[in-house]
Amino acid sequence: xxxxxxxxxxxxxxxxxxxxxxxxxxxxxxxxxxxxxxxxxxxxxxxxxxxxxxxxxxxxxxxxxxxxxxxxxxxxxxxxxxxxxxxxxxxxxxxxxxxxxxxxxxxxxxxxxxxxxxxxxxxxxxxxxxxxxxxxxxxxxxxxxxxxxxxxxxxxxxxxxxxxxxxxxxxxxxxxxxxxxxxxxxxxxxxxxxxxxxxxxxxxxxxxxxxxxxxxxxxxxxxxxxxxxxxxxxxxxxxxxxxxxxxxxxxxxxxxxxxxxxxxxxxxxxxxxxxxxxxxxxxxxxxxxxxxxxxxxxxxxxxxxxxxxxxxxxxxxxxxxxxxxxxxxxxxxxxxxxxxxxxxxxxxxxxxxxxxxxxxxxxxxxxxxxxxxxxxxxxxxxxxxxxxxxxxxxxxxxxxxxxxxxxxxxxxxxxxxxxxxxxxxxxxxxxxxxxxxxxxxxxxxxxxxxxxxxxxxxxxxxxxxxxxxxxxxxxxxxxxxxxxxxxxxxxxxxxxxxxxx
Numbered sequence: 001x002x003x004x005x006x007x008x009x010x011x012x013x014x015x016x017x018x019x020x021x022x023x024x025x026x027x028x029x030x031x032x033x034x035x036x037x038x039x040x041x042x043x044x045x046x047x048x049x050x051x052x053x054x055x056x057x058x059x060x061x062x063x064x065x066x067x068x069x070x071x072x073x074x075x076x077x078x079x080x081x082x083x084x085x086x087x088x089x090x091x092x093x094x095x096x097x098x099x100x101x102x103x104x105x106x107x108x109x110x111x112x113x114x115x116x117x118x119x120x121x122x123x124x125x126x127x128x129x130x131x132x133x134x135x136x137x138x139x140x141x142x143x144x145x146x147x148x149x150x151x152x153x154x155x156x157x158x159x160x161x162x163x164x165x166x167x168x169x170x171x172x173x174x175x176x177x178x179x180x181x182x183x184x185x186x187x188x189x190x191x192x193x194x195x196x197x198x199x200x201x202x203x204x205x206x207x208x209x210x211x212x213x214x215x216x217x218x219x220x221x222x223x224x225x226x227x228x229x230x231x232x233x234x235x236x237x238x239x240x241x242x243x244x245x246x247x248x249x250x251x252x253x254x255x256x257x258x259x260x261x262x263x264x265x266x267x268x269x270x271x272x273x274x275x276x277x278x279x280x281x282x283x284x285x286x287x288x289x290x291x292x293x294x295x296x297x298x299x300x301x302x303x304x305x306x307x308x309x310x311x312x313x314x315x316x317x318x319x320x321x322x323x324x325x326x327x328x329x330x331x332x333x334x335x336x337x338x339x340x341x342x343x344x345x346x347x348x349x350x351x352x353x354x355x356x357x358x359x360x361x362x363x364x365x366x367x368x369x370x371x372x373x374x375x376x377x378x379x380x381x382x383x384x385x386x387x388x389x390x391x392x393x394x395x396x397x398x399x400x401x402x403x404x405x406x407x408x409x410x411x412x413x414x415x416x417x418x419x420x421x422x423x424x425x426x427x428x429x430x431x432x433x434x435x436x437x438x439x440x441x442x443x444x445x446x447x448x449x450x451x452x453x454x455x456x457x458x459x460x461x462x463x464x465x466x467x468x469x470x471x472x473x474x475x476x477x478x479x480x481x482x483x484x485x486x487x488x489x490x491x492x493x494x495x496x497x498x499x500x501x
Contacts, residue, residue: 007052057073082159092148149181239483280446283461337401342392345393355410355411421437
């Protein structure tokens, strides 16, 4: 290990509940270097960050910092070493001022009294260094997202960080704000700080990186010097998946238009237009923050739209609440079954019938009907349980997801939104859910599929819309779909966008 190496990771592994997600990972990070980490959604970038920041402890391997073996058991350990992490979501105190946020837990004092003047002066000094005109007295909650990111970087400098990890730092930034942040990164590099920069925006990577490491399925594919590395080489390295891993469903005849949306705006989504036909699965792809889930929330009435029109079977409808969506035959399998899909401390039966009550007249409970619906759902979806009274948090992830599906199947909808339907479940359960989705379209339903699982998306979709920055940037028909093409549009490659009008 040379004198410039700050961090050396050797054969790092991480498992959750016996499932290996990060394996045999070795990598060095050097002083005064911008080291970009690239990979698809779910590749393992977040796991890497959390291991270095002390949020996760590895199951195997060794970490050396400045040549000494270290154990990073907590974020406090990481900070003590000089490793600071700036997450995609802001971690500042919204009701405190800029200078107060910078000095929380490390206040300057004069005897027993806080030395406010010294803290403000130090804040001004660091903000000048970062070429920022932010007022030290400004309240964080009143600052823009990019200004808050600058404050988080300033907080790293207060503690003299040697390594700064930035996780998707420019998410939802304007071009001017992005360039300002990249300028700050260059300044930190110039002063010998190591920057570990996680981003799916390749234009940023090629502007600032010295080294690029690609992670795929929890494994390091390779580390490349930016000189001589092409965008095409980088994308191919990120993909690199055998065609045999792509699921293939049976072909189903596509009928008339079932669901149409025009000029949908709001919730960070801009001017979305599409239509789905009977028997069709329309896929939506894009990196984290592209606006896919935000679009689904608008469609289902969970978030109020700013503008846009919706037609179901040729009839104009106004979907301004989930209740209205359900009444019009819409079903929404949300991306997080544990937070928004299930009542974890309640039974399979309660979870199965809860949506069904939206379509019933009156307010009387019908235990006999509830039991019948729940038992039919367990049988139809092959939910592994001894009783419908079983608490859902005691089920496996795959069986929990089947309960979510059973809940929506009970209302016999026609338009299904599936948001990350197989996240966190095993291969066998995935296959069963794919078969259920195929059964739905065979029955004349239509599905809007949002997924970061590329084999799933490609294998299941008739067409795929690619989103970036809240916009649809490309529509790919079956013969045009490839993982390389989807990824290129998702990360803003140089290929001409096939925009949807």
